[in-house]
Amino acid sequence: MQTPLELAFKNVTPTDEIKALVQEKVDHLEQFADQITSCHVYIRAPHNSQKKGNLYEVTIEVRVPGDELVVHHQQNDTAEHEHLKVAVRDAFASMAREIKRWKQKIGGDVKTHDGPLQGKIVEIHHDQGYGQIIATDNRLVYFHKNSVVDGDFDQLQTRDTVELVVQTDESEIGPQASTVRPISALKYNPAG
Structure with missing residues (x-):
């Protein structure tokens, strides 16, 4: 990447473990698509609510030549997002799919195969x-x-x-x- 990873937390205590997990996922995206110029990751937890547990929101913005890809997993997406690692993993899995679609679009890459x-x-x-x-x-x-x-x-x-x-x-x-x-x-x- 041309620009270092930008990682921001809101209402979440940044731990070394979560920072390392995010860096690992970003490194994986870079192996998957070396055209990434920058990556911004925002991790947010809402204030305590009356509902069961806090669900984390993870937003990932990836800039590639001529485009910006954004994934936003909201706090109401799934109950599993009470666990920060799961919310991060799911958001990065979605971003990997977005990058794959982008690469196919720019490369005119229409694959003909029987499935995954x-x-x-x-x-x-x-x-x-x-x-x-x-x-x-x-x-x-x-x-x-x-x-x-x-x-x-x-x-x-x-x-x-x-x-x-x-x-x-x-x-x-x-x-x-x-x-x-x-x-x-x-x-x-x-x-x-």
Whole structure:
């Protein structure tokens, strides 16, 4: 990025853990799209209300050549946003989708494929926060609990089917999923 990350908090105590999580998610966006020129992240919690818990709002503004992409997860979006890490994760997952659409739009990239990559969980370590998936293209793919969207990592079990996005840059441990989404049933069998 040409401009360093700007991170602002309102009614939220900024912790090193949350700052590190945001930086990790921004770094991931940069690997996904190197055209990002700046990123602004705003994390807000409303004042205490009569409702159950405080729900966090996360706004992400990403500037790319010729455009500005904005994701705003409001406090009433979902009950899971009582947890700041979940609200941050969901907002960055939405931004990754926005960047993907932007890249397809500017590149005239119209993909013709049968759908997202799918697989089955073959190993999961709830206590250590990671697992492995055998994908439909027969790759063994590592995933971290922070990559799970639309579901709860602790609810996942071996043999569960998922959709996944594999990072383009392979890590030292091999292919790694940037996004893992639980789905109902495997729709493609790589064995034929």
